[in-house]
Amino acid sequence: MSEEKMLKTINPANGKSLKEYKMMTDDEMNSAVKSCHEAFLKWKAKPAEERAKVISNIGKKLAEHKDELAKLMTSEMGKLLKQGEQEVDLCSGICDYTAKNGPDSLKDEERELPEGGTGLISYSPLGVIYGIQPWNFPSYQVVRYSIANLMAGNGVLLKHAENVTGSALLLEKIYLEAGLPENLFKVLLISHDQSDAVIENKLVRGVTLTGSPDAGKIIGKKAGENLKKSVLELGSNDAYIVLEDADVELAVKTCVQGRVYNNGETCVAAKRFIVVDKVYDKFKKAFVEQMSNVKAGDPTKEDSDIGPMARKDLREELHEQVEESVKKGAKILCGGKMPEGDGFYYPATILDELKPGMPAYDDELFGPVASLIKAKDAEDAMDIANSSRFGLGGGIFSKDEEKAKELAKYHFDTGMVFINSFGLAKPNMPFGGVKDSGYGREHGTFGLHEFVNVKAIMLA
Incomplete structure (x- = not known):
């Protein structure tokens, strides 16, 4: 295995290496995307209330792993240990809120049609959603987009920042431990070039990025070229x-x-x-x-x-x-x-x-x-x-x-x-910006509705 095929984590408190992770081959990456899509096809058929139970359980499992996760985040990116614990608490809170309110937010809505008859609006799962996330809140950034999309019935892929690879893999383990079906949430250990291929993959239906404006322009353009919906949160100068x-x-x-x-x-x-x-x-x-x-x-x-x-x-x-x-x-x-x-x-x-x-x-x-x-x-x-x-x-x-x-x-x-x-x-207030800070919203109903098919069904 050549040097560039490894992902490395370093403790910023002392500059020492923590761990190395073998990157996926193209075949392994494509297989992960396909497996996520297949898991999505089963997951989307489950009632929202059943999905909510799993989401609630993820919140409980995050709380159980709080010490382990907080320590790992601190060693990988240097945040204060107590702030890492606060971050995990926020993640559990997002799971609780989503499990409690998600089913209502995804309920069908009826409309009377102007010329008579009934209209039905359904919020149908879209498919596999690909998230490219930064290192500064290794758990929250992932939970923010993944929990909303899992609640909506979608499958979720994650490309996390290299320096928090361990945190990404621990989250995948926690989600599985909570009862999330295998392959429905997958961490991709891949390069930027491989990431472009994920966006182009026909099985991927949406892309969300938190990063810099320069990264946003690249990912937004790539998603647009492939006619994929995107949400971009691109930092600020508040x-x-x-x-x-x-x-x-x-x-x-x-x-x-x-x-x-x-x-x-x-x-x-x-x-x-x-x-x-x-x-x-x-x-x-x-x-x-x-x-x-x-x-x-x-x-x-x-x-x-x-x-x-x-x-x-x-x-x-x-x-x-x-x-x-x-x-x-x-x-x-x-x-x-x-x-x-x-x-x-x-x-x-x-x-x-x-x-x-x-x-x-x-x-x-x-x-x-x-x-x-x-x-x-x-x-x-x-x-x-x-x-x-x-x-x-x-x-x-x-x-x-x-x-x-x-x-x-x-x-x-x-x-x-x-x-x-x-x-x-x-958890119940929209998160997102305007201008060079990007577009789209996360959290609450706003986040749940970003990557769904808002479907109009009309009956005479």
Whole structure:
């Protein structure tokens, strides 16, 4: 077996190799796709209530394996152990919610036809759905799309990020242990070129990707060329706006959490902090103080606030973005220095005096680096927020909740808005974005209906 035919995992806390996994041959990959399709043909015939029982059991089995899964995620990508446990809890919650509400969301709907007669709308399973997922939430990213599609009656294929291969295979084992039919959820240990062949495979009916905008353009184009439905969640540069009537203490505390949660490697993390002039200095002073106190350390230790970044190249890329911004006039208020020693650690960092054309202003910084931007007033803050090419999430801090809701509803050009809070995902709320953050929605009924055949049946 040649070197390029192996997938490798590395512990980012010390840079040491964890494990190697043999990649599939083309024949093995095609056989897995075919087996998944055959399993789908049986699964789709089962009543939604029966599928829901298996989904519920997956939630229970995830809870049983919580310690094992959390430890594996920490060793593979460096998230704090306690945050890995929170991630598994969220996954169990998604299973519970889907099992409870899925059958109703998939029920037939009757319509009276204008000229008489009855119309029936059914949500029929579509087929095999292929998911290409990132490493930052190794369990949640998989559960988010796979549970909805299994509930809908589809088969599911997964190409996970190489550095969390072990987590992918453990999830496959857990799903099987919960009673999911064999081959219905399959992990593909394949290359990017092989992945293109999966998208082209006639048995695959839909494609979902969470990744970068560049990856989204490639996968969206490939899916479109093959007339396959796709859902793309492509990261963001989320703006958190602090208005003059904000509770500044709450805003600072929440913004620090929103920037450093999951080591700052979250698509819907708080990244740009747009603060109106009247409270800017007050916010800045407290923000720098609290970010300076964020401790990077061993992710298995209780006293660590952030762990290492997931990979060496990701840390290098982040530092380059910081240095490029500084070259163009940005000012480092804390952090910003590449640490020495083992592991891919990076300090909590704040950049100030930012302008368009700087990476810290325009681009997604996928790590614990905050971009601090001054706005004249609320209108200017919203203009700055919406000037981004991204549109996944955002936040508003104001004591006037009605005004904040109005800004969120009519002015914020994103798929999600958090008011006086920071959040990741709720099982019953749509998750997804606009502009370069992609299209389509996951979670709740919205996710259940992405990859189904909405079928019109008309009776005279």
